[in-house]
Amino acid sequence: xxxxxxxxxxxxxxxxxxxxxxxxxxxxxxxxxxxxxxxxxxxxxxxxxxxxxxxxxxxxxxxxxxxxxxxxxxxxxxxxxxxxxxxxxxxxxxxxxxxxxxxxxxxxxxxxxxxxxxxxxxxxxxxxxxxxxxxxxxxxxxxxxxxxxxxxxxxxxxxxxxxxxxxxxxxxxxxxxxxxxxxxxxxxxxxxxxxxxxxxxxxxxxxxxxxxxxxxxxxxxxxxxxxxxxxxxxxxxxxxxxxxxxxxxxxxxxxxxxxxxxxxxxxxxxxxxxxxxxxxxxxxxxxxxx
Numbered sequence: 001x002x003x004x005x006x007x008x009x010x011x012x013x014x015x016x017x018x019x020x021x022x023x024x025x026x027x028x029x030x031x032x033x034x035x036x037x038x039x040x041x042x043x044x045x046x047x048x049x050x051x052x053x054x055x056x057x058x059x060x061x062x063x064x065x066x067x068x069x070x071x072x073x074x075x076x077x078x079x080x081x082x083x084x085x086x087x088x089x090x091x092x093x094x095x096x097x098x099x100x101x102x103x104x105x106x107x108x109x110x111x112x113x114x115x116x117x118x119x120x121x122x123x124x125x126x127x128x129x130x131x132x133x134x135x136x137x138x139x140x141x142x143x144x145x146x147x148x149x150x151x152x153x154x155x156x157x158x159x160x161x162x163x164x165x166x167x168x169x170x171x172x173x174x175x176x177x178x179x180x181x182x183x184x185x186x187x188x189x190x191x192x193x194x195x196x197x198x199x200x201x202x203x204x205x206x207x208x209x210x211x212x213x214x215x216x217x218x219x220x221x222x223x224x225x226x227x228x229x230x231x232x233x234x235x236x237x238x239x240x241x242x243x244x245x246x247x248x249x250x251x252x253x254x255x256x257x258x259x260x261x262x263x264x265x266x267x268x269x270x271x272x273x274x275x276x277x278x279x280x281x282x283x284x285x286x287x288x289x290x
């Protein structure tokens with residue numbers, strides 16, 4: 001259902017409001033350049049600083065602009081289970097094709113608590129759910145055995161796995177008998193995870209080079225593993241640059257340099273340091289010339 005390069009889309013701001021004109025342009029650019037799903041209101045989309053109304057408005061706007069050209073997987077997670085259910089239900093109502101639901105952050109539930117949280121969301125909705133495991137952001141790691149417990153829900157279809165562990169991803173594939181598909185949550189592991197059975201990536205760097213991420217995927221699917229590997233190596237310095245500072249600071253700086261958005265972030269995020277910005281500019285120049 002969900003596969004290939006899927007973009008964790010940034011949310012452009014202007015005067016501290018969502019810039020819907022730029023947002024529409026970003027969506028269309030992604031689709032025109034081969035991105036296979038749009039993911040609004042994730043970490044890269046600064047969901048933590050969107051108001052509840054903005055969150056809903058951005059999801060609805062995305063669904064309307066995409067207009068079924070590719071799937072929309074709406075970020076609907078929360079560390080409040082009732083709120084996660086409410087957002088996921090809303091996404092389903094307005095026509096999103098899937099919901100990306102993060103493990104509850106800060107309150108650090110046990111593995112049993114994670115099962116209870118995702119069970120509650122799955123039981124209240126029919127929309128396909130993509131679990132999201134990113135321990136570096138949330139402080140909790142959802143273990144493969146826990147993921148396997150959730151295979152009883154037909155609408156839990158995939159996991160965005162961002163633990164950084166190839167072993168954990170492989171364990172999920174094996175323990176779930178590939179019923180819950182693995183999607184990379186780390187651009188740098190997109191190619192390696194494809195080789196062990198992952199189906200795609202929810203990508204930060206696709207904001208910048210969507211066509212190149214699609215080229216890597218297409219090469220792999222067509223069996224041209226050498227070309228896919230070369231794309232992996234070419235993209236690697238750019239992927240690393242997207243994390244010189246906290247995501248989405250570098251990717252928004254890059255899109256600003258490309259003339260696609262304002263560089264505006266919401267506090268507590270602030271613009272890149274001049275030192276890192278200069279490093280980023282050099283990586284972009286080197287990438288363009290490679």
